[in-house]
Amino acid sequence: MKKKYIIIIISAIVLLLVCVYIIRKTSPIEKKGIYIVCAGDSITAASYPENLEAIFHLKKLGRKIEVINRGIPGHTSGQYLAYLQKSKILDSTIINIVLLQLGTNDVRIDTDHTGTEQFYNNMRTIINLFKSHTNSDLSHPEVFLSTIPPIVVEVPGFFNGESKRRVVEEINPAIFQLGEETHCPVLDNYALFMQNPKLLPEIHPNDEGYRAIADNWYKMLKPFIAEMP
Template structure:
C-alpha cells in the first residue's frame, strides 16, 4: 500500500512539474531570429538558458523571420499558434519603420496580431518589444513610430520592453558590420533586457 501511495505521489509531482513548464513564443524579425548568428546565440535561446539557470525551466520558441514586417507577421500567425503559448513576445515593426511604411497601418497590424493571439489563448501574457527608427526618417515619423509600442501595451494591458536594443543600438562593439544587428555580445545584453521584463511573468 505504501509503495502504491509513493508511486501515486511521484506521478503527481511529475505531472505538476510538467504543467509548470511555461512556453514563451518570441515572434519577430531578424533581431529575434539572430541574423548572422546561430539560433543558440540569439537572445531568445539565451533567455531560456537564464530561466533554466534560475530553476525555472521553460520552453522557448524562436519564431523570428528575417525581413518580416507587421503585415507579414499577421499573415503567418495562424501557423505559428498551433501549440499553446503562455507568454507571447511581439517584436515586429522595425522593418516597417525602416521602409517608412504608414504608422497607422503598422499599429493596426500589430493590434490585429495581439487580438488573434488573445482569441486563440485567452490566458496568454503579451509582451511588446519597443523599437525605434533612425533619425534620418524625420522627427515627426520617428516620434510617432516610438509611440506605437507603449500605446499598444497600455491598450492591451501588456508588458512593455521600453526599447529592445537598450545599451546596444549605436555601439559598434556590440553590433555586426551593418550597424543594425547585434553581435554575440550584443545579444547577451538584449537577453538580459528581455529577461528582466519577462521574469516576473513566470
C-alpha cells in the same frame, strides 16, 4: 486466525495510504512547463531567443521553460500578420507567453514602408490573434511588447534620416500606446541600446547586443513566471 490476517492486511493498507499522503504533502508540487514564443523580424530570428532559453536553464527556476523562435527576417508588421493568418501555427502550438517585437522594417523607405496608423492596426490585430489563442488547458497567452532599437546608420535605399525620426517619434510611441490599450507590458529595448551604443553597431545588434536583449527579457519575465501556476 483468518480474522487476524484480515486485520494485518487492513493495517498495512492504512499505513501505505498514510505514507502516500505524507509524501504528497511534503513533496514540492511539480509545476507545468512554460512555452515562450518570440515573434518578430530578423532581430528576433537571430540569437536572442536561444540566449534567453540558456539563461532560464542556467537560473533553474524550478520548471521547464522552452523558448520558441518565430522570428521571420525582413518582415514588416503586415507581413508578419499575414504569416500568422496563413501558417496556422497558432492551431498547433502551446503558447503561455509571447514576446513581440516588430517595426524596424516598417520604417524602411522602400516598398516595405508602412504608415504609422497601418502599423498600429497591424500590431493590434497580431496581439489580438495571440491573446485569443486557447491552449489545451483553456488558458490564453500573455503578450509582452518591445520597443525597437534606434536606427544608428543610414543604409541607402533602405534606411535614412526619416527612418531614424519615425522610430523615435512614431513607432515606439505607438508601441507604448498599444501596451496601454491592450494591457500588454512593454520592454524598452530602445533605451537599452541608447544606453549601450556599442551593442548596436549597425541595424542589427552584435552578439553581445543579442545577449543583452535576452537578459533584458529575463529580468522582466522572472517575477511574472514566479507567479504562474
